[in-house]
Amino acid sequence: MSTMIETNNPVEQFLRTDRMPHIWCPGCGIGTTVNCFSRAIERCGIDSDKLAIVSGIGCTGRVAGYLRLDSFHTTHGRAIPFATGLKLAKPELNVVVYSGDGDLIAIGGNHFIHAARRNVDITVICVNNFNYAMTGGQVAPTTPVDEVGTTAPYGTCERPFNLPFLAESCGAVYVARWTTYHVRQLTQSMAEAMNKKGFAFVEVISPCPTLYERRNRLGTGLDRMKWFKDNSVIDGSVETRFCDISSQQKIVCGKFVDVDHPSYLEITEAKMASVYGQRRWEEVLREQRKPIGRWGVKD
Amino acid sequence: MSGDRRKALIGAYYIDGDHAVAEGAIAAGCNFVAGYPITPSTEIVERLAWRFPDTGGTFIQMEDEIASSIAIQGAVWGGAKAMTVSSGPGISLMMEHIGLAAMTEVPCVIVNVQRGGPSTGLPTLPAQADMMQARWGSHGDYEIIALSPNSPQECFDLIIHAFNLSEQYRVPVLFMMDESVGHLTEKVVIPSSDKIQLVPRRYTKLPPGEYEPYEVGDDLVPDFAEVGKGYRFHVTGLTHDEKGYPVMNAECQKQLVCRLVDKIKNNVDRISFYHEDCVDDADVVVVTYGISSRVAMPAIRQARKKGVKVGHLRLVVVWPFPESYIRQLAGRVKAFVVPELNLGQISLVVERCAAGNCKVRSVPHAGGTVHDPQVVCEAVLEAVR
Numbered sequence: 001m002s003t004m005i006e007t008n009n010p011v012e013q014f015l016r017t018d019r020m021p022h023i024w025c026p027g028c029g030i031g032t033t034v035n036c037f038s039r040a041i042e043r044c045g046i047d048s049d050k051l052a053i054v055s056g057i058g059c060t061g062r063v064a065g066y067l068r069l070d071s072f073h074t075t076h077g078r079a080i081p082f083a084t085g086l087k088l089a090k091p092e093l094n095v096v097v098y099s100g101d102g103d104l105i106a107i108g109g110n111h112f113i114h115a116a117r118r119n120v121d122i123t124v125i126c127v128n129n130f131n132y133a134m135t136g137g138q139v140a141p142t143t144p145v146d147e148v149g150t151t152a153p154y155g156t157c158e159r160p161f162n163l164p165f166l167a168e169s170c171g172a173v174y175v176a177r178w179t180t181y182h183v184r185q186l187t188q189s190m191a192e193a194m195n196k197k198g199f200a201f202v203e204v205i206s207p208c209p210t211l212y213e214r215r216n217r218l219g220t221g222l223d224r225m226k227w228f229k230d231n232s233v234i235d236g237s238v239e240t241r242f243c244d245i246s247s248q249q250k251i252v253c254g255k256f257v258d259v260d261h262p263s264y265l266e267i268t269e270a271k272m273a274s275v276y277g278q279r280r281w282e283e284v285l286r287e288q289r290k291p292i293g294r295w296g297v298k299d
Numbered sequence: 300m301s302g303d304r305r306k307a308l309i310g311a312y313y314i315d316g317d318h319a320v321a322e323g324a325i326a327a328g329c330n331f332v333a334g335y336p337i338t339p340s341t342e343i344v345e346r347l348a349w350r351f352p353d354t355g356g357t358f359i360q361m362e363d364e365i366a367s368s369i370a371i372q373g374a375v376w377g378g379a380k381a382m383t384v385s386s387g388p389g390i391s392l393m394m395e396h397i398g399l400a401a402m403t404e405v406p407c408v409i410v411n412v413q414r415g416g417p418s419t420g421l422p423t424l425p426a427q428a429d430m431m432q433a434r435w436g437s438h439g440d441y442e443i444i445a446l447s448p449n450s451p452q453e454c455f456d457l458i459i460h461a462f463n464l465s466e467q468y469r470v471p472v473l474f475m476m477d478e479s480v481g482h483l484t485e486k487v488v489i490p491s492s493d494k495i496q497l498v499p500r501r502y503t504k505l506p507p508g509e510y511e512p513y514e515v516g517d518d519l520v521p522d523f524a525e526v527g528k529g530y531r532f533h534v535t536g537l538t539h540d541e542k543g544y545p546v547m548n549a550e551c552q553k554q555l556v557c558r559l560v561d562k563i564k565n566n567v568d569r570i571s572f573y574h575e576d577c578v579d580d581a582d583v584v585v586v587t588y589g590i591s592s593r594v595a596m597p598a599i600r601q602a603r604k605k606g607v608k609v610g611h612l613r614l615v616v617v618w619p620f621p622e623s624y625i626r627q628l629a630g631r632v633k634a635f636v637v638p639e640l641n642l643g644q645i646s647l648v649v650e651r652c653a654a655g656n657c658k659v660r661s662v663p664h665a666g667g668t669v670h671d672p673q674v675v676c677e678a679v680l681e682a683v684r
Contacts, residue, residue, distance in 0.1 A: 016533075049528065049529040065545065070527065070531055070532060072373075073536065074369060075369065075395055075396065078365065081361060081365070081367075082372060082373035084361075085371055085381070089376075089378055090377035110363065110366075114366075284352065
């Protein structure tokens with residue numbers, strides 16, 4: 001009896017294989033999330049030519065460089081405003097911001113809350129590994145109380161952000177959280193988020209065995225996956241304000257928010273149609289979509 | 300009010316520099332502006348917020364200047380012609396993204412209506428003290444282009460030129476106004492769009508697969524590929540090769556950074572733009588830019604009445620600096636006099652180019668108002684003594 005061997009990896013079409021090997025450590029969860037994301041692209045039915053990915057700086061910031069899409073590796077914390085400009089200039093693009101907790105929530109926190117408030121039609125995927133890994137394991141605004149990092153050697157005293165609660169309270173229309181253990185649910189959420197109109201947010205809790213797990217004596221990447229399995233509960237009906245993460249309680253996972261509100265573009269276009277009248281506004285839009293450089297150019 | 304099919308204005312208007320910049324940007328085909336309110340530049344974004352929907356543009360007020368300065372870059376990759384507008388403190392916040400635009404070669408225009416600094420300084424009063432910041436403000440070696448208008452008419456004309464230069468060389472162009480030019484109201488004549496020459500963005504003719512985003516020809520300027528068309532290109536602020544992929548070594552760094560600098564340095568003569576008045580037989584040349592050029596004019600007339608041969612060299616493009624021309628002049632004039640609303644920024648560059656071949660007399664001013672022409676005149680008289 002012969003065995004059929006599948007030679008094509010279904011996610012390979014979305015990877016820049018000429019850039020492998022990647023920089024991520026053994027046991028790191030970012031690669032798992034990229035795998036889920038690639039499968040989500042297949043599942044969501046979006047033309048991947050029309051899918052752009054924007055990252056900031058950090059370990060997760062390198063995701064844009066490994067995905068075979070139109071990809072932008074921007075500055076630290078500023079992936080969201082870059083994505084906002086890209087989306088507004090080219091509304092037919094599906095724009096995904098893919099970055100880490102330090103990048104999106106610390107230095108980029110202001111942009112995060114404002115993009116959610118505006119309900120800009122982008123998807124934000126935040127890989128949360130509880131620390132700044134690229135720079136050697138400093139504490140982040142997501143580090144649970146008492147856990148250590150190189151800049152909090154006695155354990156951090158600061159209360160961490162609860163990201164689903166933050167996203168929901170700022171106006172995100174889709175909010176989900178999974179760990180890298182929950183690959184199927186994560187893939188499903190990423191696909192749903194990309195198809196969602198408006199600001200969609202997916203948090204992924206991920207191990208950083210080289211720095212965070214090692215310093216906090218939490219074991220290897222595999223140990224951490226087992227811990228995620230045993231210490232998470234899936235319950236999307238939990239109010240996001242009760243989704244805080246601490247070393248003493250279970251991580252609440254699930255899809256917490258999935259509501260419909262008009263996106264920034266829909267609201268502004270409706271406003272302009274009411275100001276100018278529908279017919280004139282359609283004329284304006286036609287004019288707007290013409291390629292640049294044509295206007296006023298002498299041939 | 301009359302207009303062409305894009306609703307750009309045509310005809311003569313009595314408007315200030317800030318409003319003229321807004322109209323000039325519309326005439327240049329600018330269709331994306333992200334901004335944040337700051338005196339004395341706010342009128343520009345106010346006018347664009349009002350005018351843009353009808354001209355087919357998008358205005359968004361961002362949460363800060365950092366966001367504004369990168370939203371415009373996202374928009375450029377999305378196919379827009381984009382600009383942001385600010386002043387002192389806001390421009391300081393944008394510095395990292397001027398470096399990103401230089402590194403990733405994003406054509407965009409950054410308007411700086413200069414006010415007194417440092418820090419919050421004099422929000423409602425003029426200065427020209429950001430000239431060195433414009434050139435060197437972001438970290439690393441790079442080149443930008445900076446223009447300095449001296450009237451509302453020039454605000455209109457030169458902002459179009461700024462967009463054209465940014466497209467031609469794929470660099471951020473800094474538009475160095477000051478509060479007095481921004482709030483100076485004069486007649487501005489706006490031509491019809493068929494009289495305005497625009498430089499279109501250069502897109503690759505190669506199909507996906509053959510295109511490399513940072514491959515260049517003789518002009519050292521790479522072609523764009525349109526996003527969403529299957530090119531699947533990568534853009535990064537890291538040191539990168541022709542594919543746009545990060546490469547962390549000294550060789551790639553040298554190749555990239557030298558190209559970013561050379562694409563401007565090799566074209567200084569083409570980019571340079573200045574006005575001259577009686578420079579040919581002058582003993583003293585007053586070197587000015589922006590509002591200081593207008594204050595220098597009565598001073599120059601006064602000195603000429605006293606029999607001094609004074610020429611006026613007004614820089615319209617300040618960066619890249621016309622070094623070879625200044626060097627050449629230094630060999631035949633007795634002195635340069637450089638009045639500017641700072642404590643001697645461009646005069647330092649003039650001094651370096653003069654290389655001891657003639658005197659260089661800085662006429663510094665801490666900002667808050669413009670020079671007294673008498674002070675400039677005395678500096679000229681002293682220079683020939």
